[in-house]
Amino acid sequence: MxxxxxxxxxxxxxxxxxxxxxxxxxxxxxxxxxxxxxxxxxxxxxxxxxxxxxxxxxxxxxxxxxxxxxxxxxxxxxxxxxxxxxxxxxxxxxxxxxxxxxxxxxxxxxxxxxxxxxxKGVVKEPGCSSIEIDGVAHEFFAGDTSHPQTEEIYSALDVIEERVERVGYSPDSSQAPMG
Structure with missing residues (x-):
């Protein structure tokens, strides 16, 4: 190098x-x-x-x-x-x-x-994702529903989930850490 x-x-x-x-x-x-x-x-x-x-x-x-x-x-x-x-x-x-x-x-x-x-008293910061649409930055934090378009976003996600299930997709969550 x-x-x-x-x-x-x-x-x-x-x-x-x-x-x-x-x-x-x-x-x-x-x-x-x-x-x-x-x-x-x-x-x-x-x-x-x-x-x-x-x-x-x-x-x-x-x-x-x-x-x-x-x-x-x-x-x-x-x-x-x-x-x-x-x-x-x-x-x-x-x-x-x-x-x-x-x-x-x-x-x-x-x-x-x-x-x-x-x-030990360690607090984990929630996960964060961000995206820019038409020059506007949007941030999303795990468990946070304060985004002004939360309702529309979740509705769109429900539609996507329904469509992928309709074509046979089934997530394998057997190894996911739930709790």
Missing amino acids: PKRDVTSWNSMILGFSTHGEVAAALEYFGCMVRTEKFDAQCHHVCRCLECGVITEAWLVRAADLLARAGLIDEALDVVSNMPMRPDLVIWRSLLDACCKQNAASRWNDVGMVRKLMTD
Whole structure:
């Protein structure tokens, strides 16, 4: 790669860790730390490394990599025993990893992480989607019905749902975390 910067390194590390290539992710992380000069815009782990807070950075990354490798119990153990209070980024990382375990039917892990978050007083921000129509931006938050066109939007969604069911579509919600 002709131009290597923090963004390209992070992309490679994320790609490896997302696909369970823990060793490669750690190898690239080490290369990045040895070869790059970091500025104030650098991500949290690298800022910790620059400041000498290697323990915190290592714990955050270790929990993330364990979770992405499917070792949810081990990741939760790391997070539960951290000397600092886990932040929303750490919890989000664990939840994302649990969601990726869907194929392995590990939704109970999602519930376990959610319970631990509640016990620790962490509040999850509702999901948000946005769309621009005719130059006007519209934002939608999970569980929020305050949009001025909520009634029309839900009516349109009902029509779409009816049409897809009519042609034989039936969603498989057996793995969906309901509760």
